[in-house]
Amino acid sequence: MNMxxxxxxxxxxxxxxxxxxxxxxxxxxxxxxxxSAAFSAKSVADALKGMGASAPTESKDIAIxxxxxxxxxxxxxxxxxxxxxxxxxxxxxAEKNPNPLVASFKLENGAEPYISVRxxxxxxxxxxxxxxxxxxxxxxxxxxxxxxxxxxx
Amino acid sequence: xxxxxxxxxxxxxxxxxxxxxxxxxxxxxQRKDAKTGQLIPAHFISEVTATLNGKTVMEAEWSGAISKNxxxxxxxxxxxxxxxxxxxxxxxxxxxxxADATVS
Numbered sequence: 001m002n003m004x005x006x007x008x009x010x011x012x013x014x015x016x017x018x019x020x021x022x023x024x025x026x027x028x029x030x031x032x033x034x035x036s037a038a039f040s041a042k043s044v045a046d047a048l049k050g051m052g053a054s055a056p057t058e059s060k061d062i063a064i065x066x067x068x069x070x071x072x073x074x075x076x077x078x079x080x081x082x083x084x085x086x087x088x089x090x091x092x093x094a095e096k097n098p099n100p101l102v103a104s105f106k107l108e109n110g111a112e113p114y115i116s117v118r119x120x121x122x123x124x125x126x127x128x129x130x131x132x133x134x135x136x137x138x139x140x141x142x143x144x145x146x147x148x149x150x151x152x153x
Numbered sequence: 154x155x156x157x158x159x160x161x162x163x164x165x166x167x168x169x170x171x172x173x174x175x176x177x178x179x180x181x182x183q184r185k186d187a188k189t190g191q192l193i194p195a196h197f198i199s200e201v202t203a204t205l206n207g208k209t210v211m212e213a214e215w216s217g218a219i220s221k222n223x224x225x226x227x228x229x230x231x232x233x234x235x236x237x238x239x240x241x242x243x244x245x246x247x248x249x250x251x252a253d254a255t256v257s
Contacts, residue, residue, distance in 0.1 A: 034199055039216045075220045094218060098183060102218040105227075111203075111210040112168060116226030120181070120218045 039101050047101040059138035066144050073121040073146040080115050080129040087113035089132040096125035121146045160254035162238045169232035169256050173225045173240050181217035201242045
């Protein structure tokens with residue numbers, strides 16, 4: 001365990017550790033290639049670019065359910081429902097997190113355009129949902145005020 | 154490492170409502186150990202896949218910004234009682250876990 005820890009500490013950042021881990025373990029299993037470019041992006045624009053969704057269209061058909069005020073940034077429940085026909089993926093971003101992209105979900109074979117997760121937020125920020133439907137990308141955002149951050153010690 | 158995962162899948166009309174609770178520390182790699190001041194290495198679930206009767210219905214990629222002991226809810230249309238739901242995850246260290254449940 002200590003050896004592992006040393007190795008991990010040597011990594012210049014979480015992103016490079018991730019890349020190494022992906023290289024070691026990423027082959028020969030059922031999981032798709034991890035999009036480390038998008039996840040290690042430090043700005044919303046770069047994250048969107050990494051996802052191949054540079055200029056999403058604002059849409060009122062995406063509903064984001066999240067608390068207006070989150071007392072604990074370590075656990076912020078977020079629900080995203082898309083009413084756009086043919087939704088194939090939903091991504092969630094917390095705009096002011098060190099790495100804004102929180103999660104992305106690919107939906108297929110009858111999965112409804114709905115996702116519910118609990119996320120961490122460093123500070124008050126917009127939660128942005130990015131939906132892909134029929135090759136186009138749509139987006140919506142909702143502000144969540146965080147009184148205690150969930151990142152950092 | 155492989156702690157049990159809880160899955161509950163219930164039918165509402167023709168849509169299966171699936172809720173999953175996983176056990177994982179979900180370290181972002183940005184938190185410091187309070188005693189040593191050293192960064193705690195990143196350790197989080199990076200990939201999650203869900204299948205219904207062997208057919209993939211959802212594939213997710215996560216960062217460390219998903220909360221500790223992650224909760225995931227999703228819905229699948231056209232499922233029926235008795236169908237088998239399997240959820241598997243892999244974390245950034247290569248550890249994996251999976252569990253299944255029957256839709257009721």
